[in-house]
Amino acid sequence: MSDLEKIEGLPADQRILLRPLVRTTRVFWFWAGLMAAIALWGLFAYSLQLRWGLGMTGLNVPEYWGIYIICFVFFIGISHAGTLISAILRISKAEWRRSITRSAEFITVLVIGFGAIQPIIDLGRPDRVLNVILYGSVTSPLLWDVCSICLYLTASSIYLYIPMIPDLALIRDLGIRPRWLYWFLALGYEGKPHQKEVLEKIISVLAVAVIPIAVSVHTIIGWIFALTLRPMWHSTIFGPYFVVGAIYSGIAALILAMAVLRRVYGLGNYFKDIHFNNMGLMLLLMSCLWFYFTFAEHLTAWYGGEEAEMATLWSKLTGEYAFPFWLMVASCFFIPFVLMCRQATRGVWGTSIASFFVVLGMWLERFNIVVPTSQNPRLPREVVHYVPSWVELSIMAGTFAGFILVYMLATKFFPIISIWEIEEGRELSVKEVSERVASYLPDAIEEATA
Amino acid sequence: MVIDLDRCNGCQACEVACRTENNIAVGGPERAREDRTISWIQVRSEVEGEWPDVRSRFIPVLCMHCDRPPCVTVCPTHATQKSADGLIGQIYPRCIGCRYCANACPYTIKSFNWFAPEYPPETLDGLNPDVSIRPAGVIEKCTFCYHRLQKAKDQARAEGRPLREGDYVPACVESCPTEAMVFGDLDDPQHRVHHLARDPKAFRLLEGLSTEPKVFYLAEEK
Numbered sequence: 001m002s003d004l005e006k007i008e009g010l011p012a013d014q015r016i017l018l019r020p021l022v023r024t025t026r027v028f029w030f031w032a033g034l035m036a037a038i039a040l041w042g043l044f045a046y047s048l049q050l051r052w053g054l055g056m057t058g059l060n061v062p063e064y065w066g067i068y069i070i071c072f073v074f075f076i077g078i079s080h081a082g083t084l085i086s087a088i089l090r091i092s093k094a095e096w097r098r099s100i101t102r103s104a105e106f107i108t109v110l111v112i113g114f115g116a117i118q119p120i121i122d123l124g125r126p127d128r129v130l131n132v133i134l135y136g137s138v139t140s141p142l143l144w145d146v147c148s149i150c151l152y153l154t155a156s157s158i159y160l161y162i163p164m165i166p167d168l169a170l171i172r173d174l175g176i177r178p179r180w181l182y183w184f185l186a187l188g189y190e191g192k193p194h195q196k197e198v199l200e201k202i203i204s205v206l207a208v209a210v211i212p213i214a215v216s217v218h219t220i221i222g223w224i225f226a227l228t229l230r231p232m233w234h235s236t237i238f239g240p241y242f243v244v245g246a247i248y249s250g251i252a253a254l255i256l257a258m259a260v261l262r263r264v265y266g267l268g269n270y271f272k273d274i275h276f277n278n279m280g281l282m283l284l285l286m287s288c289l290w291f292y293f294t295f296a297e298h299l300t301a302w303y304g305g306e307e308a309e310m311a312t313l314w315s316k317l318t319g320e321y322a323f324p325f326w327l328m329v330a331s332c333f334f335i336p337f338v339l340m341c342r343q344a345t346r347g348v349w350g351t352s353i354a355s356f357f358v359v360l361g362m363w364l365e366r367f368n369i370v371v372p373t374s375q376n377p378r379l380p381r382e383v384v385h386y387v388p389s390w391v392e393l394s395i396m397a398g399t400f401a402g403f404i405l406v407y408m409l410a411t412k413f414f415p416i417i418s419i420w421e422i423e424e425g426r427e428l429s430v431k432e433v434s435e436r437v438a439s440y441l442p443d444a445i446e447e448a449t450a
Numbered sequence: 451m452v453i454d455l456d457r458c459n460g461c462q463a464c465e466v467a468c469r470t471e472n473n474i475a476v477g478g479p480e481r482a483r484e485d486r487t488i489s490w491i492q493v494r495s496e497v498e499g500e501w502p503d504v505r506s507r508f509i510p511v512l513c514m515h516c517d518r519p520p521c522v523t524v525c526p527t528h529a530t531q532k533s534a535d536g537l538i539g540q541i542y543p544r545c546i547g548c549r550y551c552a553n554a555c556p557y558t559i560k561s562f563n564w565f566a567p568e569y570p571p572e573t574l575d576g577l578n579p580d581v582s583i584r585p586a587g588v589i590e591k592c593t594f595c596y597h598r599l600q601k602a603k604d605q606a607r608a609e610g611r612p613l614r615e616g617d618y619v620p621a622c623v624e625s626c627p628t629e630a631m632v633f634g635d636l637d638d639p640q641h642r643v644h645h646l647a648r649d650p651k652a653f654r655l656l657e658g659l660s661t662e663p664k665v666f667y668l669a670e671e672k
Contacts, residue, residue, distance in 0.1 A: 052565060053563070053564055053565045053566065053586040053587055054547070054562070054564050054586075054587060055484075055486065055564030055565040059564075060484065060485055060486060060564075061485065061486070061552075061558065061561070061562065062552075062553075062558045064549040064552050064553050064562065065549065065553065119548065122548070123546050123547045123548055123587070124545075124546070124547020124548075124549070124562065124563070124586065124587025124588060124589075125545065125546050125547040125585075125587040125588060126546075128527075128544070128545075128546045128547075129546060131526075131527040131529075131544055131546050132526045132527055132546065134527075135527040135528050135529070135544055136526065136527070137525055137526055137527060137528045139522075139523045139524075140523065140524050140525055140526040140527075140550070141524065142524070142526035142548060142550060143526045146526075224550075227523075227524065228520060228524065228553055228554040229520055229554070229556050229659050229661075230553065230554075230556075374553070377556070377558040378556045378557075378558075378656055378659075379511070379556070379557055379558055379655065379656070381494070381558055382485060384485055
């Protein structure tokens, strides 16, 4: 009996959600091949950079950081999609979360890896990266960064894995290939009551634990910039600003992933309009918060009027970087706000378009933080214009393609929607939610006793 | 170090002396075009006024060897650190090339080896054996010719006496034809720099940032 036949007789939820694991379409192979080719090209570009040095990039003095650091902050920001959103929704018992948590957690774990390699690509001597541990300096935000990212990767991997165990056990019991993988990963889980109890306890503890870890990760990335004396980096707002931006881009990336998954795997029944509507509302909230933080940051710099800061500020508002700056403002605020504040445009297409612009805008935001400040050092010197070289652009394209490729592969080995949580929702939640809602209401007081 | 700006005529002898003393790579025309040449001390110039009433001003800028160095606190591997003598050194074999120190330095005076260093073959014999050659991918900067300090200390120890003013000066100071640069111990009242740094004309670059630079300038009068 082939794997495909094995799942045909299953209940609808299991059948639909397990189908991607056993059937691979030509379209999938095409896209996987394309992504692999781009990723390999990026790898080739990196090999040249390793061979000849960072001179292969467009970086220079004083433009020490460029595309790699921009992508680092961007990718780690996207990684806030999963764990944070899914943890918040789990803790707040938002029942509509059930079909979206897994895809979000996968984004987190996979993208954080691609984010974490960016600073290593950026190093002049990647062969010495272990020196950060051997000779670590506690005063350096880079060391805190390494620690928090490692902790985040560990915690979010466990947080992805533990809630997947019941599904892995189901796949193991069905005997879908590769059998050894599912046998190994299912850890002998059989769905016994005490196993379930332990599982749920771990999930609830992790959901609480990952939130401060995720906040720490992006705060520290903000501090990497803020703990220097550079104009417009040395700002107290950077910690929270980066966290808000990260969550914002994370939500947008998740919406895009949901829209694609819904289409390619026919999951319209799981990623419903209501999911996009609710995610769209979160996008709306975050767009307002983003605007508030951006406005506060720039207003403070302008009011201070410090010479070096003003040079950077004007280069963004009206100068060399006015285009990326105002495109960012449009992409991160005006477009998503206008689209998301109306119910009619909070459908699949509306949220997807808004999310595309948010992702673009948040990349630009990192560009607008890194580049204009780098170009405006406190002591004026010969101006160098930063133009990323083909090596940098190839490596960037390669990492984007690499992330998409591993995400595609992940959907081929693991159900991208949690089967047991959907089933649990059908069986238990309806009753539980009506009881919960009833408990919110004032207790009925009998007229006679009044 | 104290630099008298009235005396500096922009001859760049300090730059040349520093290059030779510290084995600074010769980038050639290609690196120069990319603006990626390395120099540990730069005579930065500024033209004031409009033709024909113009006036050039020069200011040699080098590592300020700050007392509160922003580059040292951000370095993740202690590759850049402050020695007991108060000088900021760079341990090349430990540097991972993250360029965080270069970004943190408000004086933009650190250099990065974008490629492996190159030297014309005819200059190889003239390299200074006391100074290590930096590999590609690390940060380098002025050390106040720290190797000279080590030699001077050894000499003083051998002679059983304390280090005196003039026992040790960096190559840039030694080469300055107008004696615009004065070197010594800022904390020692016996040294000239101690008094010059207290001159009413003395100022430091970006003093408001509180990095406490150890390079003082004497403001121009004429």
